[in-house]
Amino acid sequence: MSKHRLVVVGGSLAxxxxxxxxxxxxxxxxxxxxxAEPGLPYDRPPLSKAYLTAxxxxxxxxxxxxxxxxxxxxxxxxxxxxxxVAARTVFTDHGAFPYDGLVIATGVxxxxxxxxxxxxxxxxxxTEADARAIxxxxxxGARVLVVGAGFIGSEVASSARARGLEVTIVEHLGTPLVxxxxxxxxxxxxxxxxxxxTGLRLGxxxxxxxxxxxxxxxxxxxxxxxxxxxxxxxxxxxxxxRWLTSSGLKLDDGVVCDEYLRVAPGIYAAGDVARWPNGxxxxxxxxxxxxxxxxxxxxxxxxxxxxxxxxxxxxxxxYFWSDWxxxxxxxxxxxxxxxxxxxxxxxxxxxxxxxxxxxxxxxxALTLNRPSLIMKLRMLVARRTNWADAxxxxxxx
Amino acid sequence: xxxxxxxxxxxxLGVCEAIAPDVFxxxxxxxxxxxxxxxxDRLRSMLEEAVSGCPTEAISIVE
Numbered sequence: 001m002s003k004h005r006l007v008v009v010g011g012s013l014a015x016x017x018x019x020x021x022x023x024x025x026x027x028x029x030x031x032x033x034x035x036a037e038p039g040l041p042y043d044r045p046p047l048s049k050a051y052l053t054a055x056x057x058x059x060x061x062x063x064x065x066x067x068x069x070x071x072x073x074x075x076x077x078x079x080x081x082x083x084x085v086a087a088r089t090v091f092t093d094h095g096a097f098p099y100d101g102l103v104i105a106t107g108v109x110x111x112x113x114x115x116x117x118x119x120x121x122x123x124x125x126x127t128e129a130d131a132r133a134i135x136x137x138x139x140x141g142a143r144v145l146v147v148g149a150g151f152i153g154s155e156v157a158s159s160a161r162a163r164g165l166e167v168t169i170v171e172h173l174g175t176p177l178v179x180x181x182x183x184x185x186x187x188x189x190x191x192x193x194x195x196x197x198t199g200l201r202l203g204x205x206x207x208x209x210x211x212x213x214x215x216x217x218x219x220x221x222x223x224x225x226x227x228x229x230x231x232x233x234x235x236x237x238x239x240x241x242r243w244l245t246s247s248g249l250k251l252d253d254g255v256v257c258d259e260y261l262r263v264a265p266g267i268y269a270a271g272d273v274a275r276w277p278n279g280x281x282x283x284x285x286x287x288x289x290x291x292x293x294x295x296x297x298x299x300x301x302x303x304x305x306x307x308x309x310x311x312x313x314x315x316x317x318x319y320f321w322s323d324w325x326x327x328x329x330x331x332x333x334x335x336x337x338x339x340x341x342x343x344x345x346x347x348x349x350x351x352x353x354x355x356x357x358x359x360x361x362x363x364x365a366l367t368l369n370r371p372s373l374i375m376k377l378r379m380l381v382a383r384r385t386n387w388a389d390a391x392x393x394x395x396x397x
Numbered sequence: 398x399x400x401x402x403x404x405x406x407x408x409x410l411g412v413c414e415a416i417a418p419d420v421f422x423x424x425x426x427x428x429x430x431x432x433x434x435x436x437x438d439r440l441r442s443m444l445e446e447a448v449s450g451c452p453t454e455a456i457s458i459v460e
Contacts, residue, residue, distance in 0.1 A: 017449070024445075045452065291452050292412060299449065321410055328427070330411070372425040375414040 004029040010105030011035020014271025017298035038077040047131040048155035083247040104269040108237035117209035142229035149176030153234030168199035188347040254287040259313040261301040268301035290320040332378035333364030343394040362390035406455035
């Protein structure tokens with residue numbers, strides 16, 4: 001089957017990497033990137049960090065000349081509306097794009113919980129436009145309410161404190177980060193907030209927001225009322241798959257792929273939107289919202305399309321990092337285990353390492369301020385190391 | 398093949414160490430050190446992976 005046209009739907013990290021990988025592998029056909037957001041592809045991690053605390057941060061990945069040099073045709077401000085698999089065509093609000101190979105990299109959108117009160121000054125944080133609005137509010141000295149003690153919310157709170165602002169995090173669970181790092185570690189990390197002057201209300205919801213036109217007060221489920229000027233919602237994200245609803249492709253909290261990131265013949269998915277079976281963890285389907293996942297999957301997916309004789313099951317060790325205040329949290333593997341064990345350091349010391357066990361294997365590792373150790377622990381996970389051996393290696397290291 | 402690091406971009410995230418631990422190493426103060434700045438050519442594809450894997454695009458391969 002001919003391979004003249006690669007269409008990549010998604011203009012962020014996974015989309016860009018898919019397009020660049022095609023050129024790196026010598027693909028000489030048409031490469032088109034369809035991006036719903038206007039503007040050039042840009043990097044998201046700085047949006048909750050340096051973008052909010054420093055001035056003039058440029059998050060653009062590539063300028064127009066660079067894309068032109070690679071003959072990558074970026075159609076920005078173009079939104080995919082449907083996919084006709086039989087006709088091998090992506091339909092958008094700016095016309096139809098036939099393809100031979102398709103990479104779905106449409107990512108996720110931040111969730112907006114239904115808090116009563118339709119007021120200005122309430123933002124999610126996903127796009128550069130969101131970050132700009134939040135930074136403007138920071139510049140004006142806003143009193144900040146963060147809804148959700150996840151990684152985005154925590155980084156926004158950290159950035160607010162770096163700017164000398166008052167900030168409170170409201171989290172509906174009794175312990176934050178339960179799904180990402182487990183409740184023991186989640187509780188240990190909470191002390192980073194309280195230790196830096198961030199208010200933390202666990203087991204609490206925002207009942208309503210009040211104000212005239214813009215937000216002025218937040219009413220919480222514990223009865224308190226906070227005076228606020230800015231509310232940032234960090235309550236998770238949903239995959240952008242609505243445009244695929246009538247495509248016939250399997251959707252289940254993301255686009256469902258096989259172990260080669262293939263959705264259907266000639267169709268692949270990569271990045272935050274892709275759900276795929278990771279053989280490293282017994283093949284249970286997972287969907288990751290990690291920076292490294294977007295790059296790795298996009299690269300692998302395009303390589304699988306162009307060089308099908310070289311396909312390998314995609315079995316990376318997931319990795320993410322998060323920077324809070326003056327600390328760095330790093331995680332490798334999966335937290336979905338039977339046990340967590342702190343093997344080095346302690347929360348009181350401000351640096352520690354913890355391992356996660358499933359059955360008799362180490363499946364995950366988390367470090368706080370141990371940048372020299374995390375990748376050695378990641379290697380243990382990659383090698384499916386026996387739990388006792390992993391604990392022996394890591395204890396006291 | 399020579400490696401160059403932009404230390405204004407590098408924050409010691411360690412993806413490079415994960416991909417090529419014999420070439421890159423992160424110290425506990427978070428700085429990255431190149432163990433071998435002129436690596437053998439047979440390491441090229443692994444190093445290209447490290448270049449594209451770096452979240453701050455701090456590494457480049459210079460001929």
